[in-house]
Amino acid sequence: MFYIKEQRNIIGMLFPDADKYNQMLESIGNFAEKEILPDAKKVDHEGIFPDFKELVKHGVMAIPFPEEYNGSGLPYPVYIAALEMLAKACANTALQVSVQGMVCEGIRLFGNERQRKEFLKERGLVGGRGLAAYALTEPCCGSDARSIKTNARLSGDTYILNGYKILITNPGEADIILVFANTDKGLSSFIVERGTPGFEITRNMPKLGLRGLGLSGIRIKDCRIARENLLGEDGEGFEYAKQMLNIGRMTLAALAVGIAQAAYEKSLMYSKERKAFGNNISSFQLIQEKLANMATEINAARLLTYYTAHLKDKGKDIASEAAQAKLFASEMALRVCDDAIQIYGGYGYIDERDIHRHWRDARFLTIGEGTSEILRGLIAHISLRQT
């Protein structure tokens, strides 16, 4: 059973009419277990881009978005539960859904009605028929996003973009890339379509984990973008990026919980099978300590993540909670996945048992969309401002 009782309990706690969500989540869980999980090891080993066709049919990407844009209009905690299960099966698949959700929410919040209709609905970003990428980071600056150098000069009804992006997830597969650049009014964001002249995806960068997704640079040279594809207001891009990152951080926390849950469940089973000194290793207290810590920390991270999603549904500012959820869940996932390798002993270190994939995938989560250092600074800053 992929939709576990801990998830069901939280959904039950949040919604008196939880049955309708439980049914849907069970079906997504079965799909993740039967259709996504069997390919996850291959996706990682061979660096294969996951197939999103079936996922699109199950409507996972559309869960939290309004029906008028072909979304399902369901609460964020339901989306988080679905993402958690996807990540438990295959973190590559879940990360693309997370990036997609972040871009869609940006267009929903800040785009005008034409942009929402065209990109979210007609171009299929909400459902996942069209794929999205988010391009903020540059060789000069990741954490220090205000200092990016890509610029956009307005000439008549066209912006002309020049610059270079790096470490961008999947721009080669994406139909729409949200690109951040500086105009004379400040940081702004632009909706760029695949194949726009002057927009060139450069080398794919091999990496530690998440190997099914491309990670590329983008060379932007005299790339002409119609003024109507400026997202929202000129000069407001930094605020937009921050708000999108709140969603990104909350969904990355869900990924962390799902990845850790996968490593934990494997560890439980292995500890009951593996014998040493005439006993199952699960009988040793030092192994039990690890299992107990894993279960407790995963549940703590899960609660923080669903709580953040609940606040998002209620229209609250989630800047601090999203940062806390990602900070805690990502560091938790690293501890849990490291303990899983330890419980597997030497077999945790080799490819065959597919254990170290979880640690390698989790390693990204303390870096992307705000490093742990940046998030600690942000959480403290918000708390200090409020006192």
Ligand SMILES: Cc1cc2nc3c(=O)[nH]c(=O)nc-3n(C[C@H](O)[C@H](O)[C@H](O)COP(=O)(O)OP(=O)(O)OC[C@H]3O[C@@H](n4cnc5c(N)ncnc54)[C@H](O)[C@@H]3O)c2cc1C
């Ligand atoms: C797999 C992967 C996928 C990614 N996908 C995307 C994507 O789709 N789109 C995108 O735009 N970017 C993406 N990124 C980039 C990612 O967001 C950045 O790597 C991240 O924001 C950190 O930036 P940086 O690498 O430039 O590190 P830096 O900002 O150079 O930081 C280096 C170190 O210094 C620390 N540091 C920096 N400033 C401070 C400070 N004020 N106080 C304390 N410590 C500090 C950092 O925490 C870090 O430990 C991706 C990265 C990876 C690895």
